[in-house]
Amino acid sequence: MKRRSLITLSIAAALTIGTLPTWGGSANAASLSELKEKKESISSEKKEVNEKISTKESEINENISTQKDIKSEIAAIDTKTRDTENKIQEKAAEINETTAKVEKLKKEIAELKKKIEERNELLKERARAIQEKGGSASYIDVLLGAESFGDFLNRITAVNTIVSADQKIMDEQKSDKESLESKQKEVEEKLASLKDAKADLESLKQELHSQKEQKAALFKQLEKQQATLEVEKEKLESHASELEAIEAQIGGEIQAEQARLQELARQKEKEAQAQRQQASNSGGGGGGSVATPAVSAGTWTRPASGRVTTEYGWDTLNGSSRYHWGTDIAASGNVPIVAAADGVILKSHYSSSYGNVVYMTHSINGQMFTTVYAHMSGSSVSAGQYVKKGQRIGTMGNTGYSFGQHLHFELHVGAWNAAKSNSVNPRQYVSL
Ligand SMILES: [Zn+2]
The missing domain is CATH 1.10.287 (Helix Hairpins)
Known part of the structure; x- marks a missing residue:
């Protein structure tokens, strides 16, 4: 040549x-x-x-x-x-x-x-x-x-x-x-x-x-x-x-x-x-099975089908007042959990509080977001994997600190931290 x-x-x-x-x-x-x-x-x-x-x-x-x-x-x-x-x-x-x-x-x-x-x-x-x-x-x-x-x-x-x-x-x-x-x-x-x-x-x-x-x-x-x-x-x-x-x-x-x-x-x-x-x-x-939610137009989509049972903000759980850092969506049966936006899987592991949980990072118009999907019965993704909006990442479950099958969904503008100081009401971005 x-x-x-x-x-x-x-x-x-x-x-x-x-x-x-x-x-x-x-x-x-x-x-x-x-x-x-x-x-x-x-x-x-x-x-x-x-x-x-x-x-x-x-x-x-x-x-x-x-x-x-x-x-x-x-x-x-x-x-x-x-x-x-x-x-x-x-x-x-x-x-x-x-x-x-x-x-x-x-x-x-x-x-x-x-x-x-x-x-x-x-x-x-x-x-x-x-x-x-x-x-x-x-x-x-x-x-x-x-x-x-x-x-x-x-x-x-x-x-x-x-x-x-x-x-x-x-x-x-x-x-x-x-x-x-x-x-x-x-x-x-x-x-x-x-x-x-x-x-x-x-x-x-x-x-x-x-x-x-x-x-x-x-x-x-x-x-x-x-x-x-x-x-x-x-x-x-x-x-x-x-x-x-x-x-x-x-x-x-x-x-x-x-x-x-x-x-x-x-x-x-x-x-x-x-x-x-x-x-x-x-x-x-x-x-028995619930369909994957219809992928909506735009940047964000609903992460699971079902009813919003607990909103973001002050709430009472088991008789005591607490701040709820995410939105809970519940449905029965085999409920798919999907990525709320295009992004990369940051972590997919088990924790005693979140149960089977997936963290994703998203870069949207130069702003970084983090989403959290907790209490899943299992996840189908691993760290480093690129996932499209609406792509299945796991199944709704009742693992960790959870009372009844639901998805605990968090949205952070920036990185996730233990104080959850970057968390916002997911409804600001995602129509639930
Ligand atoms: Zn919750």
């Missing part, structure tokens, strides 16, 4: 509700079928709105579960990031260690180079010393300087010893230097690979960071979407409750209209019955 049609209906409903208290003006009231049609369309719109609400609810639930997923994804990224950071720190420590090793090796190599240089210096000095001894600059001169074969052999041995010892030291030092250099190369390679690994880890960390940012943005977006969905859902819910209220109001109107129609039918039936009764009474001459 389109929104426009709802508004039209709402206004129509409000207008109808506005006319509710005016029972008499049935020209304004919507017919029962119109009301039922209206209720039907409101119900179907309410159903549609409720379906939309449940769609929104499932959208919200889906959104929340996606939010949860993203939260746990972000948590996983955080864990991975922490892990990566730890690894980066480990690599950094290894790099420091390895750098230190490289530095140490460089130092060792430098020391070794220095030793080799010193050794070279030493060898030069030895050569110089031999020169001085033999007057020659070379080992050949040393050998050629021999004075005998024995001396020659001695010199060879000496030179060999010096040469081989020096050679050995030189070889050792050279090999040491080579091994140190290869070790340095190895460590430097390791350092380079550590630096590579660290760089990889840092780019992974960067990647994780941007992943997290993306997820966080998505999460924010979902939160916003959720808020929008909640607002939409609230709107739908308030629309649904509006429709619910309208539906209830129309339901009340339907009930009232049905009650009115039923009452109308009852009234008609009663009139028909009364007519039949009257016909038989006039033929038979005095039966």
Whole structure:
């Protein structure tokens, strides 16, 4: 259903509700079928709105579960990031260690180079010393300087010893230097690979960071979407409750209209019955039942058929003088008591003085009246019930402080009170 049609209906409903208290003006009231049609369309719109609400609810639930997923994804990224950071720190420590090793090796190599240089210096000095001894600059001169074969052999041995010892030291030092250099190369390679690994880890960390940012943005977006969905859902819910209220109001109107129609039918039936009764009474001459009094035109009507036995005002009862706050009407047989005017039943109960009594309130041209119908054998109405003028509310009886079957009828301009200060002579309003 389109929104426009709802508004039209709402206004129509409000207008109808506005006319509710005016029972008499049935020209304004919507017919029962119109009301039922209206209720039907409101119900179907309410159903549609409720379906939309449940769609929104499932959208919200889906959104929340996606939010949860993203939260746990972000948590996983955080864990991975922490892990990566730890690894980066480990690599950094290894790099420091390895750098230190490289530095140490460089130092060792430098020391070794220095030793080799010193050794070279030493060898030069030895050569110089031999020169001085033999007057020659070379080992050949040393050998050629021999004075005998024995001396020659001695010199060879000496030179060999010096040469081989020096050679050995030189070889050792050279090999040491080579091994140190290869070790340095190895460590430097390791350092380079550590630096590579660290760089990889840092780019992974960067990647994780941007992943997290993306997820966080998505999460924010979902939160916003959720808020929008909640607002939409609230709107739908308030629309649904509006429709619910309208539906209830129309339901009340339907009930009232049905009650009115039923009452109308009852009234008609009663009139028909009364007519039949009257016909038989006039033929038979005095039966058990007395007819409902004819409803007079105007606001008020006589509450019961019968003879006025006691008037309103000062009176003598059982030998003592008293003020009589109402008018007594008596008749024998089954005598219906009717509402003296349109109104609402205020109370219908038993009291020791009034017996079975009904109180009614009437609003007539802006003035409130209260009527009291006492000593009934029983009543057929209950509090809150709306009753039309002339509608039966009970049967004449002899209950409570009563001596003989009669109706004690009171009329108050305003509310009833125990002092009966608002009571008036019913004859001022009702023709009895
Ligand atoms: Zn009385």
